[in-house]
Amino acid sequence: MKTLVVDGLTVRYDDHAVLTDVSVVAAPGQLLAVTGTSGAGKTTLLWAMAGLLKPAAGAVTVDGAALRDRDHAVSEGVVLMPQDNGLAAILTANENVQVALLAGGVTPNDAAQRTADSLEKLGLTGQAEQLVEEMSGGQQQRASIARGLAMHGTIVLADEITSELDAQNRQRVIELLQAEARRGAAVVFATHDPEAAAACDAELHLVDGRAELVRG
Numbered sequence: 224m225k226t227l228v229v230d231g232l233t234v235r236y237d238d239h240a241v242l243t244d245v246s247v248v249a250a251p252g253q254l255l256a257v258t259g260t261s262g263a264g265k266t267t268l269l270w271a272m273a274g275l276l277k278p279a280a281g282a283v284t285v286d287g288a289a290l291r292d293r294d295h296a297v298s299e300g301v302v303l304m305p306q307d308n309g310l311a312a313i314l315t316a317n318e319n320v321q322v323a324l325l326a327g328g329v330t331p332n333d334a335a336q337r338t339a340d341s342l343e344k345l346g347l348t349g350q351a352e353q354l355v356e357e358m359s360g361g362q363q364q365r366a367s368i369a370r371g372l373a374m375h376g377t378i379v380l381a382d383e384i385t386s387e388l389d390a391q392n393r394q395r396v397i398e399l400l401q402a403e404a405r406r407g408a409a410v411v412f413a414t415h416d417p418e419a420a421a422a423c424d425a426e427l428h429l430v431d432g433r434a435e436l437v438r439g
């Protein structure tokens with residue numbers, strides 16, 4: 224399993240610094256919450272951790288190697304569950320998960336098994352053959368989580384993935400993220416929800432793109 228280190232990270236959009244000198248470690252077996260109000264920089268931090276944004280200063284490394292780009296991050300097993308779910312609307316839940324696994328080189332038999340297991344964990348067995356565009360917002364969010372979990376990442380980045388869920392499903396998803404950490408993944412969970420953050424092993428709190436507090 225792998226460790227992701229954010230070291231003195233500054234990210235700019237145009238001239239404007241959105242993250243300033245942020246440092247944090249995502250360690251194997253640990254669930255790290257990233258908290259902060261809307262616009263604090265949570266998504267920006269997760270995108271940088273996913274290899275999608277270039278640092279203006281500092282670095283994001285996985286086991287000591289600076290992430291070059293998204294392809295590099297994918298090859299290191301960095302899985303991103305994005306805030307907007309990123310699903311293909313005209314495919315079924317089942318197809319969305321399977322396509323991602325097949326694209327990652329998983330064999331068809333394994334992909335089918337992992338997809339079924341993952342959808343079941345999110346309570347979506349009955350919706351497996353439903354088109355994403357015909358699912359509720361919460362079901363779509365759970366399908367996106369199922370896809371992310373099925374990838375068996377070494378670093379798992381979850382961006383506000385409980386925002387559309389009811390209390391029961393929110394609890395279920397937090398337990399699934401804890402299980403990912405027990406499996407040995409380094410899990411990072413951006414959330415507004417203080418209760419969800421309290422269930423994590425560590426917390427990084429962002430205020431205007433700066434790390435205000437680091438717990439754990």
Ligand SMILES: Nc1ncnc2c1ncn2[C@@H]1O[C@H](COP(=O)(O)OP(=O)(O)OP(=O)(O)O)[C@@H](O)[C@H]1O
Nearest residue numbers: 236241259260261262263264265266267268306383
């Ligand atoms: N592509 C972009 N171009 C310019 N500014 C951007 C871009 N994306 C985000 N920002 C700005 O960066 C800041 C941080 O945004 P970010 O999405 O990281 O915050 P967040 O903490 O995830 O917020 P939320 O909880 O609302 O999702 C905001 O001020 C936002 O306006």
